[in-house]
Amino acid sequence: MATKNIAGISVDVNEEGYMTDPSQWTEAIAKELAKEEDIELTDEHLKVAKYLREEHEKGAVLTIRKVGKSGLVDIKGLYKLFPGGPLKKSSKIAGIPKPTSCV
Amino acid sequence: MAEKKEEKPLKKVCIICAKGTIEDVYASLVMANGAVMEGIEAKMFFTFFGLDAITKKKMNKLHTGTVGNPAMTMPGGIPFPTLLGMLPGVEAGVSAMMKKQMADLDIPPVDEFLDMITAGGGEIYACKLATDMFKLKKEDLSEHVIDIITIGDFYALAGGDNTQIIFT
Structure with missing residues (x-):
């Protein structure tokens, strides 16, 4: 485990850059993490990130199907927001662990 | 002396599904969906009994x-x-x-799984030989099927560096 300075805050991250303590997350951090993935963070991205954080806190297993049914964005839209990693990149930006689901 | 090998990431998977049981079809669908979720291009070719997975009347009624x-x-x-x-x-x-x-x-379910795969840019094809054999027409197949093609056509789509063909 390592710490990394993101947006002026020292946060715990794992070797793949996923935050290990979701409580350290802020929107400013999300913006920086998004930049690392070549994503310009918008309100749409943030809505998804916040939804993922809520679900993660509830202990839910996250899948793109679940996000697609959340009413926030459909799956096609999710791919557009997070190209090449609809669940992985969104989870990283949301400051939650790397998803373990195959769907 | 040990040389450090640099691995190039997988870019494309071409998945051939030839069987129609729940487990064979889902193995193919999970692999294709897993690929697009990782930013890997995925193309699927359904042939023989695998065609059941993209046949409107059968796709959600597969058996084990x-x-x-x-x-x-x-x-x-x-x-x-x-x-x-x-x-x-x-x-x-x-x-x-x-x-x-x-x-x-x-x-x-299978139909929704195909929605998910194609939403991520995955492509679905049906085998010409097998559709002829089973007397299936394009309209019998899921609207996600781009085309009915020969295996030769499918190989033509399988070019490029770091492409793998997977047969289930």
Whole structure:
């Protein structure tokens, strides 16, 4: 485990850059993490990130199907927001662990 | 002397699904969906009984074979006797149970799975030879099927560095 300075805050991250303590997350951090993935963070991205954080806190297993049914964005839209990693990149930006689901 | 090998990431998977049981079809669908979720291009080619997975009338009614599957057990891990699998209704019951277990893991029905794969840019093709053999037309198939093509056409789509062909 390592710490990394993101947006002026020292946060715990794992070797793949996923935050290990979701409580350290802020929107400013999300913006920086998004930049690392070549994503310009918008309100749409943030809505998804916040939804993922809520679900993660509830202990839910996250899948793109679940996000697609959340009413926030459909799956096609999710791919557009997070190209090449609809669940992985969104989870990283949301400051939650790397998803373990195959769907 | 040990040389450090640099690995280039996988760019494209071409998945050929030739069987129509729940487990064969889902293995293909999970691999294709898993690829697009990782930013890997995915192309699927359905042939022979695998065509059931993209045939409108059959896609959500797939079964698991209960005969001749030595890996199958009953709940609790007791071996599943082949003779039991032959009884009417058993295959339907086992298939319903498989679907329920997958639904619990948020794995969608086949039609919705194809929606997800194509939403991520995955491409679906049907085999010309097998559709001719089973007398299937484009309109019998899911609207996600881009085209009915020959295996030669499919190989032509399988070019490029770091491409793998997977057969299930």
